[in-house]
Amino acid sequence: MNRSSQEQLADRIILLIRTKPNAKFKLEQLAKKLKVTPQQMNSAVKVIKEWGYKINLNKLEVSFQSAPDILSATEISYELKNKLIGRQIHSFNSVKSTNIVANQLADKGAPEGTIVTAEKQTLGKGRLGRSWHSPEKVGIYLSIILRPKFSPDKAPGLSVMSALAVAEALSRYCADSVQIKWPNDVLINGRKVAGVLTELDAEKNKINHVVVGIGINVNQTKKDFPKTIGQTATSVGIESSELINRVDLLKSTLRVFEKEYRGYQKNQLSSSLKRIRKFSSLINKDISVKSGSEVISGKAVDIDKSGSLIILNDSGRKVISSGEVTVLKE
Numbered sequence: 001m002n003r004s005s006q007e008q009l010a011d012r013i014i015l016l017i018r019t020k021p022n023a024k025f026k027l028e029q030l031a032k033k034l035k036v037t038p039q040q041m042n043s044a045v046k047v048i049k050e051w052g053y054k055i056n057l058n059k060l061e062v063s064f065q066s067a068p069d070i071l072s073a074t075e076i077s078y079e080l081k082n083k084l085i086g087r088q089i090h091s092f093n094s095v096k097s098t099n100i101v102a103n104q105l106a107d108k109g110a111p112e113g114t115i116v117t118a119e120k121q122t123l124g125k126g127r128l129g130r131s132w133h134s135p136e137k138v139g140i141y142l143s144i145i146l147r148p149k150f151s152p153d154k155a156p157g158l159s160v161m162s163a164l165a166v167a168e169a170l171s172r173y174c175a176d177s178v179q180i181k182w183p184n185d186v187l188i189n190g191r192k193v194a195g196v197l198t199e200l201d202a203e204k205n206k207i208n209h210v211v212v213g214i215g216i217n218v219n220q221t222k223k224d225f226p227k228t229i230g231q232t233a234t235s236v237g238i239e240s241s242e243l244i245n246r247v248d249l250l251k252s253t254l255r256v257f258e259k260e261y262r263g264y265q266k267n268q269l270s271s272s273l274k275r276i277r278k279f280s281s282l283i284n285k286d287i288s289v290k291s292g293s294e295v296i297s298g299k300a301v302d303i304d305k306s307g308s309l310i311i312l313n314d315s316g317r318k319v320i321s322s323g324e325v326t327v328l329k330e
């Protein structure tokens with residue numbers, strides 16, 4: 001039996017025994033049910049232990065105690081109940097960047113809703129050539145492949161939509177302190193906890209695919225951040241003083257994302273604007289935005305249904321679809 005069929009068997013055993021935690025399952029009966037030999041059962045049970053599942057095992061019986069907090073396809077798909085987002089899951093221990101892998105999969109025809117996750121990234125990407133610090137097993141590194149039918153000019157709003165999905169998932173852990181800093185940052189108590197990198201592959205009037213990359217700092221402690229971002233970054237764990245289950249947080253994010261994406265396809269951000277405004281850290285602040293080579297200053301007054309930021313200044317009303325914001329006055 002090769003490694004991957006052993007892993008598949010391990011998956012099936014986990015699915016069966018976790019339906020009744022702590023109940024004893026006879027190994028012989030499980031083997032019969034799964035149509036495998038006792039030897040195959042034994043090696044699959046070994047794999048289950050190696051993955052970090054807590055099981056009680058003797059020669060005759062096995063029982064399920066608890067699942068490890070690993071971003072594996074087995075754990076992510078368990079009771080996810082999404083129709084689209086996460087219907088195919090590619091999970092890795094280490095990749096350069098989940099966005100790079102997702103773009104490659106999309107080029108090869110991976111269906112909409114396919115996700116890529118990793119325990120660690122060695123070349124995690126931010127926007128505009130910047131990097132995303134991605135240490136092992138403490139963060140969530142996720143990319144989602146979308147194939148929307150709408151025209152490419154509607155794609156920029158997907159960043160705000162994704163930031164909203166993350167903010168909503170995070171507010172279950174840190175209720176009143178989560179904010180969205182337009183267009184793609186999520187903050188807790190003013191520090192960056194998550195970022196979104198949206199990459200678009202499109203022709204003139206048609207989107208081939210979009211990869212939405214989401215990085216969330218989950219269980220980092222202060223000393224896990226390099227000096228360069230020590231003052232500006234935070235994690236959900238630091239802000240909630242709890243050890244967070246990454247699989248649960250990832251699944252909540254995927255569920256909210258699916259709901260938001262459905263709404264976005266119908267009418268962009270129309271039905272999300274109230275929540276976006278509630279989370280927004282910029283409304284009514286004096287800001288300056290660098291958008292391409294242009295720098296525009298003024299008061300941020302709103303975000304519209306396309307995800308653009310509306311600014312008022314002496315020369316009137318400006319609508320900005322993407323850029324870098326600096327807050328001038330709190």
Ligand code: BT5
Nearest residue numbers: 097099124125126127130132133142195196213214215233
């Ligand atoms: C972002 O860029 O915020 C987008 C980050 C997207 C990361 C995800 S992880 C999964 C997927 N695969 C990838 O390769 N990327 C995506 P930007 O707005 O450009 O912010 C980058 C800046 O944030 C950096 O220049 C640092 O100053 C800061 N930074 C880097 N790592 C950070 C971290 N882990 N937490 C908080 N701030 C960070």
